[in-house]
Amino acid sequence: MNQQQTLFSKDELDRIDAEYGDWEGNEVARFLERAPERRETFRTGAGLDVKRTYTPVDMAATPWDDIGLPGRYPFTRGPYPTMHRGRPWTMRQIAGFGMAADTNRRFHYLMAQGQTGLSVDFDMPTLMGYDSDHPMSEGEVGREGVAIDTLADMEALFDQIDLEKISVSMTINPSAWILFAMYIAVAEKNGFDQAKLSGTIQNDILKEYMAQKEWIYPVRPSLRIVRDCITYGAQHLPRYNPLNISGYHISEAGAVATQEVAYTMASTIQYVQEAVDAGVDVDEFAPRLSFFFVSQADFFEEIAKFRAARRVYAKIMGERFGAKKPESCRLRFHAQTAAATLTKPQPKVNIVRTAFQAMSAVLGGAQSLHTNGLDEAYSIPTEEAMKIALRTQQVIADETGAADVVDGIGGSWYVENLTTRIEEEVWSILDEVEEMGGTIQCIDDGYFQRGIADSAYDYAIRKASGDRPVIGVNCYVEEDGDPEVEVHPHDPETERNQIAHLQRVRDERDESEVQQLLEELRNVAEDESQNLMPVTIKLVKAGASMGDIVENLRELWGTYRETPVI
Amino acid sequence: MTERIPSDELARRVREGSLRAAARLITRVEGGEDECRPALAELYRHTGHAHVVGITGVPGCGKSTLVSQLARTLRADGRRVGIVAIDPSSPFSGGAILGDRIRMSDLVEDPGVFIRSMATRGALGGLAKASLDAVDILDAAGFDIILIETVGVGQDEVDIVQAAHSTVVVSAPGLGDDIQAIKAGVLEIADIHVVSKADRADANRTVTELKTMLTMSMPSGPDQWYTPVVPTSAEKQTGLDELRDAIDRHRKHLIDSGALESKRSEIAANRMLKIAEGIVREDFRHQREADLADVLGRVSRRETDPHAGALELLAAVHTRIRHESTADPVQ
Numbered sequence: 057m058n059q060q061q062t063l064f065s066k067d068e069l070d071r072i073d074a075e076y077g078d079w080e081g082n083e084v085a086r087f088l089e090r091a092p093e094r095r096e097t098f099r100t101g102a103g104l105d106v107k108r109t110y111t112p113v114d115m116a117a118t119p120w121d122d123i124g125l126p127g128r129y130p131f132t133r134g135p136y137p138t139m140h141r142g143r144p145w146t147m148r149q150i151a152g153f154g155m156a157a158d159t160n161r162r163f164h165y166l167m168a169q170g171q172t173g174l175s176v177d178f179d180m181p182t183l184m185g186y187d188s189d190h191p192m193s194e195g196e197v198g199r200e201g202v203a204i205d206t207l208a209d210m211e212a213l214f215d216q217i218d219l220e221k222i223s224v225s226m227t228i229n230p231s232a233w234i235l236f237a238m239y240i241a242v243a244e245k246n247g248f249d250q251a252k253l254s255g256t257i258q259n260d261i262l263k264e265y266m267a268q269k270e271w272i273y274p275v276r277p278s279l280r281i282v283r284d285c286i287t288y289g290a291q292h293l294p295r296y297n298p299l300n301i302s303g304y305h306i307s308e309a310g311a312v313a314t315q316e317v318a319y320t321m322a323s324t325i326q327y328v329q330e331a332v333d334a335g336v337d338v339d340e341f342a343p344r345l346s347f348f349f350v351s352q353a354d355f356f357e358e359i360a361k362f363r364a365a366r367r368v369y370a371k372i373m374g375e376r377f378g379a380k381k382p383e384s385c386r387l388r389f390h391a392q393t394a395a396a397t398l399t400k401p402q403p404k405v406n407i408v409r410t411a412f413q414a415m416s417a418v419l420g421g422a423q424s425l426h427t428n429g430l431d432e433a434y435s436i437p438t439e440e441a442m443k444i445a446l447r448t449q450q451v452i453a454d455e456t457g458a459a460d461v462v463d464g465i466g467g468s469w470y471v472e473n474l475t476t477r478i479e480e481e482v483w484s485i486l487d488e489v490e491e492m493g494g495t496i497q498c499i500d501d502g503y504f505q506r507g508i509a510d511s512a513y514d515y516a517i518r519k520a521s522g523d524r525p526v527i528g529v530n531c532y533v534e535e536d537g538d539p540e541v542e543v544h545p546h547d548p549e550t551e552r553n554q555i556a557h558l559q560r561v562r563d564e565r566d567e568s569e570v571q572q573l574l575e576e577l578r579n580v581a582e583d584e585s586q587n588l589m590p591v592t593i594k595l596v597k598a599g600a601s602m603g604d605i606v607e608n609l610r611e612l613w614g615t616y617r618e619t620p621v622i
Numbered sequence: 623m624t625e626r627i628p629s630d631e632l633a634r635r636v637r638e639g640s641l642r643a644a645a646r647l648i649t650r651v652e653g654g655e656d657e658c659r660p661a662l663a664e665l666y667r668h669t670g671h672a673h674v675v676g677i678t679g680v681p682g683c684g685k686s687t688l689v690s691q692l693a694r695t696l697r698a699d700g701r702r703v704g705i706v707a708i709d710p711s712s713p714f715s716g717g718a719i720l721g722d723r724i725r726m727s728d729l730v731e732d733p734g735v736f737i738r739s740m741a742t743r744g745a746l747g748g749l750a751k752a753s754l755d756a757v758d759i760l761d762a763a764g765f766d767i768i769l770i771e772t773v774g775v776g777q778d779e780v781d782i783v784q785a786a787h788s789t790v791v792v793s794a795p796g797l798g799d800d801i802q803a804i805k806a807g808v809l810e811i812a813d814i815h816v817v818s819k820a821d822r823a824d825a826n827r828t829v830t831e832l833k834t835m836l837t838m839s840m841p842s843g844p845d846q847w848y849t850p851v852v853p854t855s856a857e858k859q860t861g862l863d864e865l866r867d868a869i870d871r872h873r874k875h876l877i878d879s880g881a882l883e884s885k886r887s888e889i890a891a892n893r894m895l896k897i898a899e900g901i902v903r904e905d906f907r908h909q910r911e912a913d914l915a916d917v918l919g920r921v922s923r924r925e926t927d928p929h930a931g932a933l934e935l936l937a938a939v940h941t942r943i944r945h946e947s948t949a950d951p952v953q
Contacts, residue, residue, distance in 0.1 A: 310837070492823075502826035513833040513851070520842040530842065 063120055064112045073113050084108065101354035102312035103514075104477055110469035118476045122367060126421075126462045128382075130370035132363050132475065133463035134421040135386035140459035144172075145417075146424035147449045148225060148390065149442050152177030152201035154550050155557070156212035159202040163217060165439060169446055173424055175225040176213070177201035177436075178235075185231040185272050187603030188554045198550035200436060201227075205558045205603070207596045210238040211245065220248045224255040225300070225390065225424075230272040232259035233281050234602050236298065237592040256297040256346055256390070259285055262323040262495065263302050265616070266504040267309035272606060275496055277581075277613040281588060283330045288589035290341040299327060300390065302348040303365075306504075308396050310512025313352065313361040314478055318485035319504050320347065321368055325486075326495040328377055338377045342384035351391045351417035351425075353409065359465055360474035362389070362420030367475070368482050391417035392426040398433040402528035403541055406430040411448045418458050419465050425449055435543040558601060565599030573598055574608045581609055629661035636763045637668060641736050644763045648738055651755040662755055669761040670886070672704070673873050676770045676786030678779070678808055683794035684818035687856045688865075689771050693729055695862040696767055700734075704760035704768040706753055707739040708782060736760060748900050750781040754893060757785070767869075781896060783811060785889050787882065788872045790865070792816045793832065795824040809835070812849055814868045820853030820861060829853055845879045847872065905939045913938050 064072075098106040107114070122130065127137030136142065149171055151162040163174055179201040181193035187205050188197045197203045204210060214224070219242070228235050236257050243253055261278040264271045271278065282299060289298030301324050303316035311319065324345070331341055349365065351358050369387040373379040393413035398406045407430050414427050427445040429437025437445070453459050465471050485507075489498050498504055518524035525531045573595045580586045595605055627643075629650060635643035650658040677692075679685045686707075693703045729735045738760075740753050753770065760768050770786055772779045783789055791812035796819075809815075809832075817828045832851050840848065850868050854861030876882035906914065917931045926934075 501823035502830055503823075506826035506830045509830040509833040509837070513837045516837045516840040517848045520840045520846065520848070522844070 062116050062118075064116065069113050069116055072111050076111055076113065080108075100313070100357040100474070101352060102314045102357060102478070102481075104314075104357070104474065104481075110473055112469060114469050114473040115476070118472055122476070123466065123472065127386075129374065129385055131366045131386045132370075133466050135366065135388050135423070137462075139421060139462040140418070140453070141462065144453040144459050145422050145449075146173035146223065146390075147171050147446060147453075148173035148175045148223075148424045148426055149446055150175035150177050150225075150227065150392075150426050151442070152179070153436055153544065154198040154202065154547060155554055156202055156204065156209040157215070158198070158547075158550075160213055160215050160217075162439070162442075166442065166446065167222070169443055170450060171446055173223045173225065174217070175227070175426060177227055179203045182231065182235075182602065183228060183270055185234075185602055185606035187601050188551065188558055190603055193551075195551075197554050199546055203550070203554045204235065204238070205554070205601045206561045206599060207238050207241055208557070208561050208599075210235070210242050210596075214242055214246075218248075219243050219246070219255075220252040226255070226257050229258055229261055229264050229268070229270055230278065230281075231602055231606060232257045233285050233588060233592060234596065234605055236285055237589060238596045240293070240593055241597050250292055251294055253293055254295040254297075256300045257285065258300045258302060258348065259298060260300060260302045260323065260348075262326060262499065263305055263319070265499045265618075266306060266319055266323075267311070267508055268305040269618075271616045272610065273613045274616045275499065277609075278616070279326070279330055280584065282327060283334055284588045286327070286331050286341050286344075287334060287336050288587055289344055290336060294344075297344050297346040299344075300346045300348050301327065304348050304350045304392055306508065307350040307352060307394065309508045310515060311508045312511045312515075313354070313357055314481040315485065315507050315511060316349065317361060317365045317368065317478065318482040318489075319507070320349070320365070321372060321482060321486060322489045322495045322498070322504075324369070325372060325376070328373075332377065338373070338379045339381040339384050342373055342377070342379050343381060346423075347387055347389035349389050349391055350394050351413040351420070351422075352394045353397050353413065355412060355416050356468075356471055357474060357478075358413070358416035359420045360471050360478055362391075362417070362422070363463075363466070363471070363475045364478035364482065365389070366421070367479055388423045390424040390426070391420070391422040393417070393428045395428055395432055397526075398428060398430075399526060399528050400433045402532075402534060403430050403433065403539065405527055406433070407444060407448065410445065411452075414448055415452055415456075415458065418452050419463075421463065431541050431543060434541050438542055438544050440542070561599050561601070569598050570595070570600050570604065573600065574604065577605065577608055578612055581612055629655075629658035630664065632658075633661035633665050633762075636665060636759055639764050641733070641763070644736065644759050645738065647759050648752075648756045651759070652740065652752045654752075662758065665762040666758055669758050672757075672761040672765050672768050673788070673869070674757055674761075674768045674770065674786045675869055676772065676783040676789045677792060678772050678783050678789065679792030679794070679816075679818075680797065681773055682797060683792045684856060685771060685773075685792045688792060688816060688818055688854060689769055690729055691854075691856060691859070691862050692865060693735055693769065695866050697729075697732060697734055699866075701766040702734045702764065703736075704757075704763075704765035705735065705737045706756050706760070706768065706770045707737070708749065708753060708770065708772040708779065736763070736765065748896070749778040750785075751893075751897060751900060753782050754785050780808070780811075781892070783808070784892060787876060787885060788813045788869055790814045790816055790869070792818055793828050794818045795822050795828045813847065813872050814865070815849060815851045816861070816865060817851060817853045819855065819857075821855040821858050825853060845875075847875050847879075847881075902936075902939055905942065906935065 100106060123132050124130065126134035126139055147170070149166055151166060152159050159176070177200070179198050180196040181188055181190065182201065182204045186193045188203050202213065204213065226235055239255070240250065243250060259282055261271065261282055265275060285298040289296050301320050303320040306319050307316045328338065328342065332338055347365070349362065366387045370385040373385040379385055393410045397409055406428070410427050414425060417425050427448050429441030429445050431437055431441045458464065489495060489503070492498050492501065492503060515524065519526060519530065522530045528534065573591060577591050577595060580588055580591050592605065629647060632643045632647045636647060647658060647661065651662065677685060677689055689705060693705060696703050730737060738756060740749060740756065757768050757770065770782055772782055789811050791808055793815065795817070815832050817825050817832065819825060829851055836849055836851070852861055852865045852868055854865060876885060913935055917934055920926045921928055921931045
């Protein structure tokens with residue numbers, strides 16, 4: 057690769073630069089005399105300087121080889137050569153509430169509306185590995201997601217759904233391997249071919265310690281679980297993504313775009329290293345790694361962010377880990393519009409915000425997309441809110457023409473310049489992480505947490521002071537209070553019914569088999585060289601609940617505790 | 623033995639900037655000597671120039687080091703700095719290990735710096751009163767900025783901190799939970815947070831917690847003060863310029879928003895009420911034998927109730943104080 061290769065000759069750049077200077081001295085100066093600009097300095101969401109306008113001079117530092125063509129290293133312009141011209145992104149609205157049958161009905165509704173992928177939200181007890189009858193679960197069962205205790209729930213969740221045809225994404229982390237096991241067991245029971253299963257478990261435990269704070273075990277054993285999912289997936293489920301490295305929650309916790317990409321890549325490096333250290337060839341599993349980013353409010357910066365993330369990832373995999381296959385270097389991602397930007401006042405405005413954010417994701421080359429419901433500042437979305445959100449994606453796909461060209465915004469002097477600046481910032485953060493002893497050390501030292509808190513604080517000041525306008529909140533405020541919004545109802549009977557259901561499974565299972573398998577699980581867990589997946593699959597088939605499995609290993613591994621401060 | 627100089631003469635010299643006179647007057651204030659009261663009253667009319675900064679934090683948080691480094695930073699700008707130390711563990715108060723004193727020796731010799739530690743016990747009329755009188759004396763002596771260093775625990779100390787124009791709360795990483803819990807009450811009064819020992823990795827968590835707390839309770843609307851978190855490192859000599867700038871920005875904010883005037887009047891009101899309370903308390907102490915025993919006897923026998931008893935005591939105090947203040951030629 058020739059790093060010196062630029063798109064314009066030196067003479068041409070000099071001429072453009074001279075004209076830029078002349079323009080500033082004449083046209084711009086005359087305008088500024090009459091009317092100053094709205095602010096002294098303009099900055100992106102991540103705080104990068106925004107010049108008045110951009111010219112080829114601003115992308116002189118970016119060689120053609122860093123931009124290139126879609127589907128070709130470093131994949132800046134997209135992971136595939138035809139992108140949305142071949143098939144639009146997967147429209148994947150997340151859903152989950154109540155008992156499995158309730159969510160199953162929502163799935164069938166969404167598919168009838170033209171949704172092309174499924175995505176499951178779980179309730180807090182499931183996310184944290186508690187059974188529905190655990191004291192910690194009280195009041196939370198089925199509230200913010202669907203409740204899953206045993207394989208029977210998982211079967212009800214995917215009732216009448218062809219798992220060979222539709223991909224299913226599951227937002228689940230510390231307890232992910234158990235749901236992965238249940239998913240495999242359901243597919244097997246329904247006669248689907250494991251090799252044809254496509255879908256994703258989030259399983260990104262490192263970002264939990266950084267941002268989302270939903271963990272069970274200490275870092276080391278948690279990473280081992282992730283490793284086991286990756287290696288098991290690589291051997292048995294060639295189309296499944298056993299890890300979805302997520303910047304979304306890092307952003308929602310307050311990080312800016314550059315941090316979102318950098319922290320996600322810091323996690324990536326750690327995960328890949330774990331699997332490589334376990335003796336798996338990088339090209340064997342890397343093609344199945346997938347990503348999840350937010351699509352935030354800063355329109356151009358977000359597009360540049362997605363492009364920069366692909367370029368950085370390609371270089372990490374190619375240069376650092378020596379991946380040979382192109383598929384190992386191409387970053388595929390799911391995007392979700394930014395829940396943190398939704399407002400309670402004037403909730404219909406959220407439809408507009410979401411539409412622009414969705415457009416960024418599409419122009420940035422997303423493989424799948426969730427658009428938020430207008431009512432999500434209030435509660436989990438209603439059917440109607442989800443329909444409008446889905447229609448928003450359909451408008452972009454079918455009416456705007458944005459899906460008809462690959463990387464239509466590529467070559468914008470501004471966006472190319474931003475892409476390169478974001479990439480540079482990401483490398484500088486990654487260098488810092490390296491210098492401080494790597495990703496795990498930085499988690500222990502609270503480095504990522506600090507970076508997120510710094511950005512969240514800065515943003516809160518900008519918002520509170522009105523420097524960052526939020527329509528309906530700090531400007532164009534309507535005095536007559538928040539409007540009536542129809543919110544998704546929570547059924548108080550859910551908890552009782554779910555617990556009764558769990559009890560029935562416990563009564564009907566072969567208890568001695570479960571106990572014997574739990575003992576086997578502990579033995580496997582104690583031996584680092586073994587994989588947790590096979591015995592976990594046996595356990596869920598025997599009727600073991602998530603809580604049975606989680607608690608069993610908690611006795612062995614203990615619980616992660618963040619160092620308390622202040 | 624030198625002849626005793628009258629306090630009003632000392633006050634005159636204080637206004638000319640004599641550090642020696644200021645030191646002697648503060649000693650008299652600490653001793654609760656009535657003779658210096660007219661002099662203080664005169665000096666008070668010449669205060670209001672200095673910016674008063676309270677710096678508080680638990681023992682071991684690196685407060686004294688911060689104060690001395692901040693003083694040097696301010697000196698580099700040519701500002702005159704007064705330091706009133708109330709922390710019993712402060713090297714200024716004499717509880718120091720030798721190394722601390724040596725580190726500060728350059729300040730001790732600098733005529734643009736005045737350091738005074740207040741006795742934490744036995745200040746007659748209250749520690750807060752004496753300390754704030756000392757601040758007035760330094761203000762009248764022409765100091766640009768006065769740093770009050772306290773551990774911020776106990777009523778007296780909280781009163782002192784609240785009499786500052788800008789309050790700096792110092793937190794350090796790695797102190798135990800029990801120590802940190804003591805501090806919980808003072809976190810809210812901070813205009814500026816400092817995280818000392820920021821060169822340590824675990825300082826990240828301290829900064830994170832503080833910023834998260836501030837983010838949650840961010841005030842909105844125009845003319846708000848957004849409490850900054852300033853990491854400092856004595857070892858790496860970082861953060862001091864940022865702290866100075868934050869203090870200056872806070873002062874500018876107080877002036878621009880008009881908050882300085884209301885803050886001053888609030889401080890004056892608090893001081894007056896505290897002094898009044900002190901007078902009443904002292905009076906009770908002196909009259910305990912007579913009035914108190916009589917009223918107490920009747921309350922014990924259920925002839926009167928505690929509320930009525932208290933009013934009766936106050937009425938007696940009221941008469942006496944009125945009598946004294948007309949007889950006393952103060953001012």
